[in-house]
């Protein structure tokens with residue numbers, strides 16, 4: 080025990096001041112006894128009295144301590160465990176001595192974790208969709224024993240409902256948080272009530288866990304093993320719900336999530352492509368402010384006016400495409416061109432159209448190839464284009480999922496060249512040999528214009544949005560372009576014939592892959608766009624069995640979340656075809672990551688719009704809770720994680736993809752909105768990055 084250093088303590092030194100060596104216990108006992116005997120009777124009485132007093136106080140305060148401990152765990156968020164102990168013990172000590180033993184350290188009002196990070200990841204040349212395992216870059220996992228306890232950022236009950244000017248799209252006052260048909264305002268209650276509503280969040284290695292779920296220490300290795308064999312404690316993986324979570328609450332929860340994500344981006348990555356929320360830094364992909372532009376229309380839709388104004392100011396003052404940088408044609412088109420076009424439509428502000436035109440013209444060199452199939456990369460400053468270094472192939476989904484944007488640019492500018500180049504690609508692909516019942520291979524050569532790597536078919540990475548854009552172009556153009564419809568219908572028949580199967584245990588319907596006539600029961604999370612697309616087709620008059628398949632696939636995508644310990648889907652799952660197997664879903668260790676992808680919530684949005692079945696909203700709500708529980712980073716931002724099967728250590732990857740703000744949160748918001756006219760699916764078609772562009776008015780007959 081260290082002697083107190085301050086004078087304001089009663090100091091009792093029982094040791095011999097001249098003797099510093101205590102060689103054995105016997106000598107020590109004798110020496111103490113001798114000292115005791117040497118004390119006067121008064122001194123001995125005083126010591127005994129003090130000891131008795133201490134004992135009595137100790138006994139009396141025991142229930143108080145435990146009571147306070149419990150109370151603290153309910154109320155105190157800003158202290159780490161040491162601070163907690165200190166705070167608990169302080170009153171007891173004060174009551175004994177009249178004051179505190181030394182100055183207590185001030186509660187730390189911020190994250191304690193100072194993650195030990197690896198070297199910063201440089202510019203990423205690989206996008207999130209470059210195939211399985213892509214983006215498995217440096218895993219930055221914070222280390223260290225600290226488990227700080229932080230308050231959830233206070234729920235800002237700022238109501239936009241009465242203040243917001245209706246955006247252009249909602250001439251009828253579409254954007255409203257209507258409950259029971261009436262505009263609702265969020266009531267500003269007293270502070271105390273607000274505090275009560277705040278959930279207690281504990282940061283666990285960069286992810287946020289609700290305090291009441293995190294009171295148990297992490298299981299030991301043995302306990303973990305035992306758990307793995309036992310049936311899950313919460314087989315439903317249902318996140319405890321608030322008693323009644325109405326539409327307005329859910330909308331506000333999505334806005335809160337957006338504000339939190341935006342705060343991280345604004346504080347640490349402003350004007351850069353992506354936030355790295357754990358290291359509080361940023362990543363650059365093309366240097367075009369990807370997250371900012373991807374977020375513009377989401378902010379507009381959510382009515383986040385201040386945030387939107389700041390972002391617009393950046394677009395006006397800082398955004399330039401006149402820079403010597405190689406960009407990926409597809410990613411830049413769907414995120415930046417799409418984001419600018421949709422923001423132009425929502426706001427009517429010419430700034431966004433001007434920027435879109437500038438970018439569109441700079442992307443055009445990509446189409447100067449022998450085959451007219453565009454190269455994957457363009458230097459928007461130099462006006463040169465090239466394929467990836469290792470091949471002259473382009474990815475099929477990439478060259479066939481830029482059409483909505485280029486076609487719309489032509490319509491707006493009355494300059495036909497944009498539409499012409501992308502329509503040419505569709506025409507070529509339409510008549511190309513190498514398809515199997517409408518299914519297309521994943522690569523196409525920019526010299527020959529032929530498919531390569533034939534015989535492999537997937538609805539996942541590298542082919543996914545080809546199918547999506549067949550339908551959406553047909554809808555965009557007023558359902559007049561028959562070749563697009565033909566290709567789409569044929570492809571869906573091909574999907575049903577070759578790729579749709581059911582699992583053995585629970586008969587879950589899924590879409591697998593075909594490799595040289597061998598079926599592989601593997602499904603990317605990316606495939607979860609399909610139920611939404613099928614439902615959109617059925618809504619537009621396509622066969623009813625498309626909707627049946629959509630319903631079944633949405634259930635499967637929901638199960639891909641529900642059956643995981645974090646309630647979040649992995650990037651890829653393998654389904655069991657054998658009924659003898661106990662589980663429907665297997666996840667390989669390399670596929671356990673979650674990149675905050677949107678496809679399932681996208682489909683939930685379509686399914687709710689077309690069926691009004693509340694279960695889709697509830698599933699979306701659970702997903703939002705899981706994002707908040709396992710991917711929310713204290714201080715701002717959300718992070719992709721490495722392991723959806725490990726709620727104790729989900730393994731933050733230190734990256735917030737721009738599509739989390741551009742798509743995932745937007746679709747969640749639209750899912751919970753009661754306003755069916757807010758981006759009506761009869762007036763708008765969403766590009767593959769969730770940027771809405773208008774369905775063209777039919778030409779006069």
Ligand code: DMJ
Pocket residue numbers: 208544605676677678738742767768769
């Ligand atoms: C987005 O960029 C787009 O949705 C794209 O079509 C697929 N990949 C991401 C989201 O997962």
